[in-house]
Amino acid sequence: MSKLDLYKVFCMVAKSKSFSKAANDLYMTQPAVSQAIMQLERELDTRLFTRTPKGVFLTNEGSLLFEYANSAINLIHVGEEKILEFKNLTTGELKIGVGDTISRYFLLPYLEAFHNRYPNIKFKIVNGTTLEICAIIKSGEVDIGICNFPLEDPALELRPCIDIQDIFVYGEKFKEILSGPMSLDKVVKLPLIFLESKSNSRKYVEDYMMSKGIKISPDFELGSHDLLLEFAKINLGVACVTREFSREYLDKGLLYEVQLTQEIPKRSIGVCFLKSVSLSPASTKFVEILENKRGQEHFAKMQ
Structure with missing residues (x-):
């Protein structure tokens, strides 16, 4: 028997004060229990029990050992229960890396759906750009990231969730100039408002x-999508901007919206995580919700 098994037998005998009762509780034969106690006593070179016709009782050394062994076995049981809780999603934490804009305009309905299904799972949301999110995924700070695609990183598994469209928008002042179809080479001659250069969205359009x-x-490089809309409004x-994230202003x-003679090709928002590390049960379920087609249809209707 392993050392752990010996201690389990030892604790059961100590609690029941009987080899036969411990054997029944452990689904073992009485000789097997007796042999296990004798083996442990030999290994420790210490007598652990006093045998009497009324049962067995711990020696002083046995009482000292029981105090520690029983605590250790109880902690193991607690650990096993916690593992089951994690597997059954009755406890745990889901750590997500995401930018403010994607969080506000895309992620919230999915967080709500997950929380309604698994209310005991805690959320930790870490904000950052796509490049920053990739870095914290690889450092282990978050489990998954919700990012702007395209994205090239051989260490990450990439799963697109929805397609989005980059467009140009303008306010009342430019209405007369931009009332008809416009080519990109003419649009760029106007004052331009873009996200900052480190943004993955900006890089895609610029490329x-x-x-x-x-x-x-x-003329302006800003740090948030909402500021792009506000600067254009004045x-x-x-x-x-992204059409799907600008509906309120457009509607x-x-x-x-500038009617381009040729639209910029669509890109995606998706979930990414390390290829080399298995997702936790909570992360796996959340990715399933993100990839659920009905959820995507619900998001499309919201827009």
């Missing part, structure tokens, strides 16, 4: 325009 021989030189320029007539 596409460069492939068409069009170079951009923004007529500081034409802003490059209320606060901003207008």
